């Protein structure tokens with residue numbers, strides 16, 4: 044600290060400038076010292092002229108420094124010079140382009156000062172360049188260089204390229220805190236002065252101080268980047284603004300430096316910096332509602348009902364942020380957006396949805412309808428829990444609950460149907476396009492409340508694998524533009540088939556060239572035939588689905604008296620048709636394995652959702668455009684509760700396992716993945732293979748045998764229903780016997796399916812349905828000699844077609860058990876959706892557009908192409 048002491052010594056008053064500083068000898072070598080004392084003699088009341096004293100002083104200096112006029116300065120002299128330097132900013136003027144000059148107009152004292160200042164500063168700087176700063180571990184020279192670089196950047200041009208600013212940002216941020224005490228010393232770094240000279244107005248000390256100030260600003264910004272959501276950063280940002288405001292008064296250069304730093308910050312982290320701004324707005328507006336804006340359909344995870352159309356709102360149709368081409372990639376040939384505005388935001392690489400070559404795999408459905416035999420009446424009571432919980436959904440079984448789904452209404456007319464009506468509904472299916480008709484003796488002991496419907500809707504809100512689908516974009520565009528979706532938006536092109544509860548059409552969304560399968564159901568007909576619950580079950584299940592081998596429901600709407608499901612269209616027909624096109628009317632083993640593997644994954648997924656499918660047959664397995672499968676038709680499915688269970692292998696007796704499996708797995712008497720021999724099983728198992736020492740010990744104690752880990756089973760293995768549902772040839776024995784059934788029925792039908800795909804017929808088919816049913820219950824399984832089928836395939840079928848459901852493969856651990864069978868050896872389950880299918884469908888005939896004409900009273904609605912007109916088919 045510098046201070047002036049005034050003392051009195053006799054008649055002489057002496058102003059002594061004393062400096063309390065660390066030993067500067069270290070700084071300046073201490074080799075030569077020049078001590079200057081300014082002494083004012085007041086003697087006899089006479090003041091001597093200061094100039095005289097200085098003259099003497101100058102002579103003294105000349106004498107003592109004659110050996111080296113530019114030699115090291117004495118400490119006191121330096122002190123004085125330093126002090127002066129601190130008091131006055133060093134102006135870098137054009138009059139002194141280089142080196143040290145003394146203008147003629149200045150006094151001798153000033154000249155002396157300048158000389159000393161320049162010399163001392165130069166020396167100090169040179170010394171410092173080689174002196175490390177202990178605090179930061181970086182040399183002070185390095186720090187000076189960095190500061191210099193900052194000053195150079197800031198003083199030369201404020202409109203610097205951003206990357207220059209970036210460099211400054213980083214360098215400044217690592218400066219040690221304690222550099223603030225030496226700005227004036229640093230100001231005389233030679234190179235720095237040279238650069239600073241480029242501008243008359245630049246004040247060297249100011250940029251430095253502003254840089255130091257802006258370091259704080261910079262630091263704050265970096266914090267923002269690191270943690271853009273922290274409150275601190277928000278406050279600091281305000282502080283930074285304050286600092287910047289203050290900095291404006293320092294100098295022009297300091298402002299520019301601050302701007303440069305800020306600009307560099309922006310340049311580095313422009314994206315991140317936008318976040319705190321948004322967040323700040325949010326903080327400010329906290330508690331205040333945002334002004335009404337258009338609904339952001341891209342972010343909500345629930346469904347909306349717009350104009351009677353139920354659609355999920357999570358689809359990335361028109362997100363607020365501009366849609367990048369990568370965000371919406373065409374995934375199908377079946378949809379193309381026409382409107383240029385949309386196409387611009389979506390991507391222009393979409394394939395045409397209108398295939399040119401007319402082939403008709405999807406239109407080869409048998410048109411003959413089979414009347415189903417009346418199945419024996421079965422008790423309506425279901426062994427399902429009265430209040431079944433599916434995930435977060437709760438199925439309320441309240442008997443008199445009124446169904447008033449907003450989705451089932453037409454022209455503003457809500458349909459309220461007492462669930463008691465459904466409870467009485469046990470009607471069999473009456474119409475099918477296939478030779479294998481589904482029996483729909485649907486025990487409707489459950490009715491589904493509105494709440495469960497809503498939660499079901501929200502659970503299906505997100506469909507990642509379909510999120511890039513242009514069809515979502517098209518539908519959402521219609522909803523946004525027109526407010527609702529209806530039959531008017533579709534051109535019916537072809538009838539794809541007729542089921543128990545409705546008719547499915549190939550339909551094009553007008554203006555978009557997007558093809559859909561449109562299932563149209565006559566609500567009055569459904570109510571009168573007590574099939575409303577089946578329709579509702581199907582819709583609710585469809586709304587839950589999000590799986591590559593299961594259909595996507597794009598929308599549901601009601602219009603007049605029709606309930607319509609807008610689904611994904613499968614142009615490849617079904618496996619029944621496809622099988623009949625095979626050389627021996629049966630698939631090769633690899634092809635069959637591919638199809639059943641995909642079906643298995645779909646069933647596994649359904650089971651995990653608490654859905655027992657119950658109607659597996661080739662007719663319900665549709666072939667997608669890419670050749671992969673899609674399991675359709677859920678109106679006979681059973682919804683039930685699923686409670687994850689940890690199943691220990693010991694609970695499944697080893698003998699039982701052996702019965703179910705043969706080959707390497709059965710030899711081991713264990714079905715746990717760890718016990719399976721095939722290498723692919725071990726590869727696909729995610730169980731850690733490293734055992735701890737304790738585990739290793741335990742393992743040895745049990746005689747070297749691997750103790751299988753318990754397995755989590757999330758399948759409705761305990762669910763029971765007494766409904767008589769299914770297709771005769773596919774009905775499980777327990778359904779026919781009326782024993783009550785659970786998810787094991789799907790593994791029975793899975794066995795029948797594999798049998799049919801491989802052998803071209805089902806195993807228990809009799810001359811009539813009654814005989815078929817009898818065979819299913821009592822006849823033993825036989826395999827034809829032709830075609831030749833592998834042992835593994837037969838072994839799997841044998842494991843599945845076990846008449847007692849409790850001994851059936853899959854009855855305990857579900858799909859996991861079946862996947863582990865040797866028939867599937869080498870199959871990569873995780874990547875099967877990427878595997879090449881046995882065949883991909885040929886292009887399909889979209890047919891002639893159909894037109895709705897009329898509906899006859901009290902009859903099931905159907906449309907039939909007749910030139911340009913459509914007639915209703917009565918059934």
Ligand SMILES: Nc1ncnc2c1ncn2[C@@H]1O[C@H](COP(=O)(O)OP(=O)(O)OP(=O)(O)O)[C@@H](O)[C@H]1O
Nearest residue numbers: 481539540541542543544545547560611612613676
């Ligand atoms: N998404 C689709 N893509 C192509 N064709 C389909 C699609 N959905 C259904 N179909 C065809 O439409 C026809 C009728 O299907 P729907 O599901 O209504 O009845 P179903 O399969 O006969 O079953 P059920 O009578 O039990 O309702 C089927 O033959 C099927 O091939």
